[in-house]
Amino acid sequence: MEINMFIDKSYTLKVDSNKRVFQSDNYSSYISFSDMEYEFDGLWSHGFKLFNGVTINGAILNGKKELNPFGFEIYYTKGLSLNGMLFKNNQGLLLDTGKNAFRTEYVNRKRHNSVSYQFSISSKFTILELKNNTLYVQYMKPERDGFEVEHLFVAFTTTKDFTIRKNDSNENTLIISIDKKIRTKESPYLYILYSHSLDQLKTTVECNQEKHGVLIQQHINNSLLPLKYTGCKTGNKKMNRALTYSLLSASSFIMNKNGQIGIWAGFPWFDNGWGRDTFIALPGVALVTGRYEIASHIIGNFLKYQNQDKCSKDYGKIPNVIFSEDNIKYNTGDGTPLLIRELYEYFLYTGDVAAVMSVWNNVITAIDEVYFVNKDVNYFMPSGDADDWMDARILGKNSYSPRGDRQVEIQSLWFTALHAVANIASEIIKRYEEYKPIVQNININELKEKKDQYTNAANKLQASFKQFFITDKTPFIFDHINKDNTPDYKIRPNVMLASYYNDLIGIPKLIDDNSLLHAFKIIVNNCVFEHGVASLSKFDEDFHPLHITKTHHKDAAYHNGAIWGWLSGAFIHCATKFGLQNFAFKHTNFLIDQLLFGETVGTLSELFEPYKEGGLVKESGTFSQAWSVSEFTRSFYQDYLGIRPDVPQRKLHISPSFPGKLGDFSANIRYGISEIITVDIKINKHKSIISLIEVKAVDIEKPLEVIIRLNLGPEKDGCCKDYKVIFLKIQLKTTGAQVKIDFDFIEKNRLRLRDLFISNNSELITMGTDTIGYCENASENVDFVKPITEDDLLMYKSYNEENYLDKKILGEDFDIIERFKN
Numbered sequence: 088m089e090i091n092m093f094i095d096k097s098y099t100l101k102v103d104s105n106k107r108v109f110q111s112d113n114y115s116s117y118i119s120f121s122d123m124e125y126e127f128d129g130l131w132s133h134g135f136k137l138f139n140g141v142t143i144n145g146a147i148l149n150g151k152k153e154l155n156p157f158g159f160e161i162y163y164t165k166g167l168s169l170n171g172m173l174f175k176n177n178q179g180l181l182l183d184t185g186k187n188a189f190r191t192e193y194v195n196r197k198r199h200n201s202v203s204y205q206f207s208i209s210s211k212f213t214i215l216e217l218k219n220n221t222l223y224v225q226y227m228k229p230e231r232d233g234f235e236v237e238h239l240f241v242a243f244t245t246t247k248d249f250t251i252r253k254n255d256s257n258e259n260t261l262i263i264s265i266d267k268k269i270r271t272k273e274s275p276y277l278y279i280l281y282s283h284s285l286d287q288l289k290t291t292v293e294c295n296q297e298k299h300g301v302l303i304q305q306h307i308n309n310s311l312l313p314l315k316y317t318g319c320k321t322g323n324k325k326m327n328r329a330l331t332y333s334l335l336s337a338s339s340f341i342m343n344k345n346g347q348i349g350i351w352a353g354f355p356w357f358d359n360g361w362g363r364d365t366f367i368a369l370p371g372v373a374l375v376t377g378r379y380e381i382a383s384h385i386i387g388n389f390l391k392y393q394n395q396d397k398c399s400k401d402y403g404k405i406p407n408v409i410f411s412e413d414n415i416k417y418n419t420g421d422g423t424p425l426l427i428r429e430l431y432e433y434f435l436y437t438g439d440v441a442a443v444m445s446v447w448n449n450v451i452t453a454i455d456e457v458y459f460v461n462k463d464v465n466y467f468m469p470s471g472d473a474d475d476w477m478d479a480r481i482l483g484k485n486s487y488s489p490r491g492d493r494q495v496e497i498q499s500l501w502f503t504a505l506h507a508v509a510n511i512a513s514e515i516i517k518r519y520e521e522y523k524p525i526v527q528n529i530n531i532n533e534l535k536e537k538k539d540q541y542t543n544a545a546n547k548l549q550a551s552f553k554q555f556f557i558t559d560k561t562p563f564i565f566d567h568i569n570k571d572n573t574p575d576y577k578i579r580p581n582v583m584l585a586s587y588y589n590d591l592i593g594i595p596k597l598i599d600d601n602s603l604l605h606a607f608k609i610i611v612n613n614c615v616f617e618h619g620v621a622s623l624s625k626f627d628e629d630f631h632p633l634h635i636t637k638t639h640h641k642d643a644a645y646h647n648g649a650i651w652g653w654l655s656g657a658f659i660h661c662a663t664k665f666g667l668q669n670f671a672f673k674h675t676n677f678l679i680d681q682l683l684f685g686e687t688v689g690t691l692s693e694l695f696e697p698y699k700e701g702g703l704v705k706e707s708g709t710f711s712q713a714w715s716v717s718e719f720t721r722s723f724y725q726d727y728l729g730i731r732p733d734v735p736q737r738k739l740h741i742s743p744s745f746p747g748k749l750g751d752f753s754a755n756i757r758y759g760i761s762e763i764i765t766v767d768i769k770i771n772k773h774k775s776i777i778s779l780i781e782v783k784a785v786d787i788e789k790p791l792e793v794i795i796r797l798n799l800g801p802e803k804d805g806c807c808k809d810y811k812v813i814f815l816k817i818q819l820k821t822t823g824a825q826v827k828i829d830f831d832f833i834e835k836n837r838l839r840l841r842d843l844f845i846s847n848n849s850e851l852i853t854m855g856t857d858t859i860g861y862c863e864n865a866s867e868n869v870d871f872v873k874p875i876t877e878d879d880l881l882m883y884k885s886y887n888e889e890n891y892l893d894k895k896i897l898g899e900d901f902d903i904i905e906r907f908k909n
Contacts, residue, residue, distance in 0.1 A: 098328060100688045104150025107687040108159045109354065109711055111339040113309075114177040115234065116281070117354060119687075119710075120152065120161060123207070127355035127710075130173075130180060132281045134229035134358075135239040138206040138261070143167050143184055145203070154689050156335055157310050174302055175309035177343075179280035179291075181299065186274055189267060200267040201252070202275050208261055212241075215285075220244060220251050221292050222263060223285070231358055233411040235345050240285045242292050246299065248273050313338035316377025316757035322750015322770065329679040333720045336682075336690040337372045340713040341381060345412065348384055353693055353709030360409045362389060362422030363476055364714055366429045367653065371717025374429075374436050375724035377757030382433050383442045389426060390449045403456030420470025423453050424500035428588065431507035435592055438734035438759050440518070443511055447529075450508060454541065458501055465551035466544055467493045467568070468501045477579075477622065477646035485896050488622075488646040490575070493568040498552055499585035499597050505545035506594045512538040514735050549597055557598070563605035564598065578613045578624035582606045583657035590660065592733045592740060600664075601862040607661045608869045617871045618677045618704050619650035619695045620658050625872050629892060631885040632698040632875050634707040639885055641707075643892045648885070649707065650695040652678070656718030656726075663726045663744035665865040666798050666810065669775070672746035673871070677704075678719055691715035698875045728752070729796075730766065734759040737789065741782065742796040743768060747775020755785070762787045774832050782817075783825035790820045792852065795828065800837035802858055810859045813840060816852040824848040 102108055104122075111117040116132035123129070123140025130137040142148075146163035153160040158172035170183045188202045210230065215223040221244040229236060243263055245251055248271040252264040265275045276299055282288035295302060313334045321327055342351045342358075349360035350368050357364070365385060373382035392409055394401040394417055405426050407419035427450060434443050462468055472486035473479065475494045479487040512534050519531050555574070556565050564582045565574040582603070589597045613624035623630050623646070631644030655674060662671035681691055686706045693708030693715060724730055727749070729742035739758060745768055752768040763786045769779035782793050795815045802809040817826045826849055829842040845851055884891045894901045 099153050099155045100683060102152035102154055102688050107710060108152050108154045109687055110173050112173050112177060113175050113341050114343045118173045133236045133239055134231035134234035135226045136210045136230045137241055138208050140207045142205045143169055143188055144190055157307050172306055174306045179278060182277045183274050201264045203264045204277055206261045208259060214256060217253055222251055222253055236283045240282055240288045242280045242288055244278050244292050244296055245276055246297055249275055313376060319754040321752050325679050326749055329682040332682050332689040333716050334376060336716045337720055347388055349388060350713055353712040357709055362405050362407050362419055366425035368713040368717040369429045371721035374432060375721050379437045386430055387446060390446050393449050403452045418474055420474040421497050421500055423457050424504040427504040427507055432591060434511060436732050454508060466548040467498055467551060469493055470497050479642040479645040481893060487643050490567040492570045495556060495566055496581045496584040496588060499588045502545050502548050502597050503589050503594050505541040509538045509541040510593045552597060557602050562609050563602055578609060580610055580614050580620050580654050583610060583661050587657040587660040592731055604665060604861055611869050615658055615871055617673055620654035621648055621650050621697050622646045623648050630883060632880055632883055634694055634696055638889050648697050650697055652691045652712060652715030653718045656722045659722040660726050668744040668746045672748055687711055730756060732758055738792045738794055740794045745777055771832055777830060779829050781827045784819040784822055786822050790818050793817050793819060808861050808864055811856055812859055813856050815854045818850045818852055821848045
């Protein structure tokens with residue numbers, strides 16, 4: 088039996104010679120191969136680098152690789168290839184050369200039919216023993232910090248049909264030969280396991296040594312878990328493949344470090360739980376994917392590390408980053424409200440009152456001790472330079488992109504957090520008054536006071552926001568307010584983040600649509616390239632067209648030009664809000680190509696270079712970043728499909744802004760913990776607009792209200808400021824209930840209702856239309872930033888002047904710091 092037998096070739100991705108394959112085990116190990124010379128290539132486990140690369144029978148790489156949902160295949164010269172599966176949950180790596188790799192060799196005049204593996208190893212290791220067909224090796228020192236494992240023991244083993252024979256080893260190489268003992272049809276597996284305990288490792292070897300078939304099937308089942316609740320298909324084959332890999336890749340960041348499950352921020356070097364990254368990634372990793380149990384665990388785990396020191400300035404905050412149990416940093420202005428936002432969103436997706444109540448005191452502490460203690464007279468939350476997501480500093484001190492002390496997206500987060508907790512409090516009060524069981528004893532009068540207090544504070548914040556952040560001229564919404572209360576006029580993408588963070592069911596709008604539309608157009612025309620969203624306007628004097636170059640430190644460009652993959656989610660959110668989904672899909676199409684054909688196939692990198700040298704996009708930063716992948720997934724479900732559950736209220740909101748090029752769509756949606764809804768959307772192939780929406784209750788426990796809203800197009804022919812929207816509220820009473828809505832195309836992208844079918848076990852509650860009016864045509868005067876040319880490069884000080892931004896920020900202190908660095 089060979090690994091190849093288990094692979095669905097239709098979802099196999101071809102990988103060019105200069106590109107990478109990567110997979111994790113959802114525990115503490117991952118494997119990455121590009122040319123097997125890159126410093127982060129190879130197999131990593133618990134912070135140890137077990138090997139850099141592997142060759143077979145002296146053959147060399149021929150450059151070709153393949154990736155599939157369960158593993159990889161690497162091709163060598165001499166017609167050889169190597170299949171691999173990194174088993175989930177710390178169950179080891181299985182390598183398989185196939186039967187054609189056997190060759191005849193003579194050792195001490197004895198004839199051997201063997202396969203030889205040569206591992207290149209840069210870490211310090213010691214051979215312990217070769218016993219019971221298993222070679223045991225000890226690794227002495229981890230390459231990565233914070234794993235709390237001093238030594239790692241590794242076993243190389245195979246099945247009873249073969250014999251392990253160690254040929255040779257030195258400080259950089261380990262050669263292992265597998266000899267065929269008898270005539271067998273089995274493939275010569277090499278199975279690599281690892282543990283911090285030698286005794287535990289030997290027990291695992293004994294248990295797993297002859298169970299490869301079972302292990303492979305378990306691994307396949309585990310690998311498919313991210314797809315369990317997201318049975319989804321569009322009419323666009325590339326999108327289907329990209330969406331599958333985005334779901335698999337998003338799952339790869341769910342890791343276990345020192346017994347704590349969390350979302351690692353990025354591979355290869357962000358192998359920690361970062362508060363900001365975790366809760367930005369959580370919706371795409373665990374909510375739209377229906378993996379609610381994972382989401383609950385991650386939220387609860389982070390709150391275990393909430394600062395409980397009442398004498399600390401960080402009292403009530405959640406960590407910015409957990410490096411290890413005794414090395415936790417709290418220097419974040421957005422991590423705490425992001426957690427509260429995601430707790431509320433988790434509540435909307437699940438209705439899980441018990442989970443919310445289990446951390447309720449933590450949430451109250453966060454708001455009372457972080458927000459109310461630190462808010463200013465205008466109810467804004469001040470945060471220091473680089474305490475937001477634009478956190479790069481010069482030698483850990485001066486911010487490269489100072490945005491203190493009232494950043495637009497952080498005000499949006501606290502506004503959202505205040506309303507979110509007030510809404511949860513309302514639900515708890517409602518249940519209490521209806522005599523429903525409450526998870527723990529609670530002072531209901533105190534809870535009512537908190538609800539009113541938080542709502543009033545949010546209202547005051549909103550009034551101040553309108554006064555200080557919104558203007559009637561460019562940029563229409565300021566990126567931040569300075570410490571001296573003056574607005575900052577730099578154009579950055581953070582207003583789009585503020586809009587996205589605020590967009591949750593039950594949360595009032597912080598920003599009115601007209602102000603947002605004005606600001607959105609300015610941001611798009613300045614920051615949004617077709618291949619991504621830049622962190623600063625292309626036309627700003629501090630813009631850096633290259634992240635990696637000799638003229639400046641990479642952190643100077645990090646938030647001053649570099650394109651961030653995760654920002655695409657906020658852009659798509661705003662674009663679909665204004666009916667610009669087909670415009671946004673050009674952007675998504677680039678991300679699809681990156682997922683399928685990028686430098687690391689099957690995932691998305693942290694950054695992209697703004698300047699496309701030779702017309703080609705170059706990736707930068709981590710080769711696989713959690714929030715980049717998760718925002719691709721989240722924006723598909725929440726923005727393009729417009730699917731938003733409200734389980735506490737027994738509602739499901741569907742407001743599709745579906746790009747025509749995606750074709751028809753069909754998906755299963757996990758509603759709450761144990762219910763399933765299907766949503767189908769049909770597209771008029773000639774006009775690329777929605778022609779049918781169908782919703783069916785596959786399995787529901789009690790009646791459910793479905794609220795459908797669809798933009799029918801311009802109210803009047805030739806007028807693109809006012810749009811007609813149809814809304815329907817239908818109650819699905821029992822399992823099997825369904826509703827079908829047919830639409831006719833009129834002209835000029837305008838629709839009308841043609842037919843409505845409601846099953847007998849459903850009921851139409853209300854139906855009607857309303858008008859959305861904007862101050863201007865949403866689609867006019869908005870376009871992607873033109874690509875940067877070679878001539879453009881010469882205009883940028885950052886490109887032509889060495890350390891331009893460092894000198895500008897530090898002034899006369901620059902020479903002192905340079906001498907210190909040297």
